[in-house]
Amino acid sequence: MSSQIIASSASTVVARALSEQERHEIDHELTLYPDKRAVGLEALKIVQKHQGWVSDESLHAVANYLEMSAHELDGVATFFNLIFRQPVGRRVMLFCDSVSCYIMGCDRIKAHISKRLGIDYGETTADGEYTLIPVPCLGDCDRAPVMLMDGEQQRNLTPEKIDALLSRTDAAKTDAADKGDA
Amino acid sequence: MSDRPLTRNIDMRREPFNLQQYRQAEGYGAVLRMLREQAPADVLETVKNSGLKGRGGAGFPTGLKWSFVPTGEGAPKTKYLVVNADEMEPGTFKDRLLMEGDPHLLIEGMIIAAYTIQASTAYIFLRGEYLRAEKLLRQAIAEAREAGLLGPNIQGSGFSLEIILHTSAGRYICGEETALLNALEGKRANPRAKPPFPQVSGLWGKPTIVNNVETICNLPGIVRYGIDWYKKLGKGADAGTKLCGVSGRVKNPGCWELPLGTPIRELLEERAGGMSDGYALRAFLPGGGSTDFLLPEHLDLTLDYDVIGKAGSRLATGTMIILDDQTCPVGMVGNLMRFFSHESCGWCTPCRDGLPWVDAIFQRLERGEGRHEDLDILTEHLTYLGPGRTFCALAPGAMAPLGSALKHFREDFEAHIGSGGCPWPK
Numbered sequence: 234m235s236s237q238i239i240a241s242s243a244s245t246v247v248a249r250a251l252s253e254q255e256r257h258e259i260d261h262e263l264t265l266y267p268d269k270r271a272v273g274l275e276a277l278k279i280v281q282k283h284q285g286w287v288s289d290e291s292l293h294a295v296a297n298y299l300e301m302s303a304h305e306l307d308g309v310a311t312f313f314n315l316i317f318r319q320p321v322g323r324r325v326m327l328f329c330d331s332v333s334c335y336i337m338g339c340d341r342i343k344a345h346i347s348k349r350l351g352i353d354y355g356e357t358t359a360d361g362e363y364t365l366i367p368v369p370c371l372g373d374c375d376r377a378p379v380m381l382m383d384g385e386q387q388r389n390l391t392p393e394k395i396d397a398l399l400s401r402t403d404a405a406k407t408d409a410a411d412k413g414d415a
Numbered sequence: 416m417s418d419r420p421l422t423r424n425i426d427m428r429r430e431p432f433n434l435q436q437y438r439q440a441e442g443y444g445a446v447l448r449m450l451r452e453q454a455p456a457d458v459l460e461t462v463k464n465s466g467l468k469g470r471g472g473a474g475f476p477t478g479l480k481w482s483f484v485p486t487g488e489g490a491p492k493t494k495y496l497v498v499n500a501d502e503m504e505p506g507t508f509k510d511r512l513l514m515e516g517d518p519h520l521l522i523e524g525m526i527i528a529a530y531t532i533q534a535s536t537a538y539i540f541l542r543g544e545y546l547r548a549e550k551l552l553r554q555a556i557a558e559a560r561e562a563g564l565l566g567p568n569i570q571g572s573g574f575s576l577e578i579i580l581h582t583s584a585g586r587y588i589c590g591e592e593t594a595l596l597n598a599l600e601g602k603r604a605n606p607r608a609k610p611p612f613p614q615v616s617g618l619w620g621k622p623t624i625v626n627n628v629e630t631i632c633n634l635p636g637i638v639r640y641g642i643d644w645y646k647k648l649g650k651g652a653d654a655g656t657k658l659c660g661v662s663g664r665v666k667n668p669g670c671w672e673l674p675l676g677t678p679i680r681e682l683l684e685e686r687a688g689g690m691s692d693g694y695a696l697r698a699f700l701p702g703g704g705s706t707d708f709l710l711p712e713h714l715d716l717t718l719d720y721d722v723i724g725k726a727g728s729r730l731a732t733g734t735m736i737i738l739d740d741q742t743c744p745v746g747m748v749g750n751l752m753r754f755f756s757h758e759s760c761g762w763c764t765p766c767r768d769g770l771p772w773v774d775a776i777f778q779r780l781e782r783g784e785g786r787h788e789d790l791d792i793l794t795e796h797l798t799y800l801g802p803g804r805t806f807c808a809l810a811p812g813a814m815a816p817l818g819s820a821l822k823h824f825r826e827d828f829e830a831h832i833g834s835g836g837c838p839w840p841k
Binding site for chain 2: 273314316371376
C-alpha cells in the first residue's frame with residue numbers, strides 16, 4: 234500500500250479540466266471568503282458532488298484553480314472523512330457506530346448489512362452500488378441506531394428495515410433497467 | 416414570555432417557522448429595538464450580567480468571553496463571529512433540534528452577538544452530515560436578507576452583517592474552536608496554540624468569537640425579556656434553561672428544554688420515561704462522551720454546572736448517555752476509546768500515540784488477550800493524556816469516561832482478563 238502511495242505521488246498527474254458548472258460553483262464560494270485557499274474544502278466537495286469522488290486529476294485541477302499546491306490540498310482532502318479519494322458506490326451508507334448506537338445494537342445491524350451486501354467498512358459492492366463507511370455520531374441518538382444514505386437519515390434501524398431499504402433500492406434499479414434508462 | 420425560550424417555536428412534526436411566522440411570534444422585534452436603542456457595550460453588559468454560560472461543553476461565561484475582544488479606536492476593523500455547529504460529541508443531539516426546529520432563532524441570536532463585538536461577517540460552521548439543517552438555514556438566511564434583517568445597514572441602523580454558511584466534511588476535532596478556525600481557513604483542522612486566544616487573534620488573525628449554537632440561541636430571549644427574567648428561568652445557581660437529552664435503553668429517548676437546576680431524576684424518569692422494560696440503570700454519562708460516569712446514587716443531583724462538577728463529572732453538552740445493566744461497560748468505553756482514537760487529529764504525540772494504544776488494549780480485552788498489566792497501562796494513560804499534557808482537550812476528554820469506568824467497573828475489566836474475552840452475551 235505504501236509503495237502505491239509513493240508511486241502515485243511521484244508520477245506526473247495531468248489535471249483534468251473543471252467543468253463550467255464546477256467552476257461556476259467554486260467561483261461563488263470564492264466570493265464568500267477573503268482568500269482562495271479557504272475555499273479548498275468547499276471546492277473538493279463541489280467536485281465530488283459532480284464526479285462522485287476526488288481523483289488525482291480532480292485534485293490537481295482544484296489546486297491549480299485555487300493557486301495552491303496539490304500536496305497541500307491533498308493534506309486537507311485526506312483529513313476529512315467525507316472527501317473520498319477513492320471511487321465509491323452510487324449509494325454511500327454513512328453508518329453511525331458511536332456510543333448511543335453501540336448501546337442500541339448497531340453492531341448487529343452492521344453485521345446484517347455486511348452479510349447482505351458482502352462488504353465490510355470501507356468497501357464497495359462488486360456492482361458499484363453500495364459503499365459502507367462508519368461515521369462519528371450522527372447526532373440522532375434518541376433514534377439510534379442510525380445511518381445516512383442518499384441524503385436521508387435512516388433511524389431506529391433494524392435488520393428488517395435494512396432489508397426493506399435495500400429491496401426498495403434494488404426494485405428502483407430493476408424498474409429503471411426495465412425502462413431502458415439504467 | 417415563555418419559560419422555554421429555546422424551543423417555544425419548535426414542533427418537529429411540522430416545518431419550522433418561516434420569517435413571517437417567526438416575526439408573528441415576536442421574532443426579531445427585540446433585536447431591531449436593540450439596534451436602534453442600545454450601544455454594543457450595553458448589550459455586552461446585559462449578556463455578562465445574565466449569567467449565560469457557553470452551552471457547547473466547556474461552560475465558560477459568554478459575556479466574559481466576548482469582553483476580551485478589543486474595542487474602541489485602536490481595535491482592528493475586521494472582526495468575526497463564528498457559530499460552532501459542528502455537533503459531533505458522541506451522544507449529543509441538541510443543536511440539530513435548534514437548527515432544524517427554529518433556524519431564525521439562531522440568526523436572530525447571531526445578529527445580537529455580531530453587533531455586540533461589531534463583527535460584520537459571521538460564519539456558521541455546520542457539520543457536513545446535517546443536510547436538513549443546511550437546507551433550512553440557507554432558506555432562513557435568504558429570507559432574512561431579503562427582508563433587510565441581514566446585509567448592509569440593517570433597517571437603517573448603520574450596522575451591517577452577512578452570514579455565511581460553511582459546511583464541513585466530518586472530523587470531531589473541528590468542534591475544538593481553534594481547530595475549527597483552521598478548518599474554516601481551508602487548512603487541516605489541527606488546534607492552535609493558545610495564547611493568542613481567538614478573541615484577540617482568530618480567523619485570518621482577526622479578533623473572533625466562537626460560540627456554540629445553543630449559546631447563541633439563548634441571546635434573543637435575554638435581550639427581549641431581560642436578565643431578571645433569564646435568571647429566574649433557572650431553578651438553582653445557574654441562569655436560564657438547557658437542552659437536555661437522554662439516549663440509550665430508556666422508554667422515551669429524546670431532547671427537552673429544562674430549567675437549569677432540574678433534578679437529573681426528573682429528566683430520566685419523567686421526560687425519558689425511565690428505563691425500558693427489563694433494563695436497569697447501571698450508570699450514565701451526564702453530558703456526552705467526554706464526561707465522567709455518574710451512578711444511580713447521583714440521580715437526585717441537579718443539572719447545574721457546579722453541582723455536576725462537584726460530583727466529579729461535567730454537565731458539558733447536557734445530553735445523557737445511559738449505561739444499562741445488560742450492556743458491557745468495557746464494551747461501551749471501548750467504543751468511546753475507538754472513537755477518540757480515530758478522531759485524534761495527530762498533531763500532538765500523547766494523543767496521537769496514546770489513544771491508539773488505549774484502543775488496542777480494549778480490543779485485546781474484548782478478544783480475551785487482555786493481561787493484568789493492561790489495566791495499569793490504562794491507568795497510566797489517565798495521567799499522560801490528562802489535562803495539561805496534550806495540545807487540546809480531546810484526549811483529556813477521552814480520559815474522563817475511561818478513568819471513571821476503571822473506578823466504578825473494575826470488576827468488569829477484571830472479568831475480561833483470563834476468561835476468553837468479553838463475558839457479556841452479544
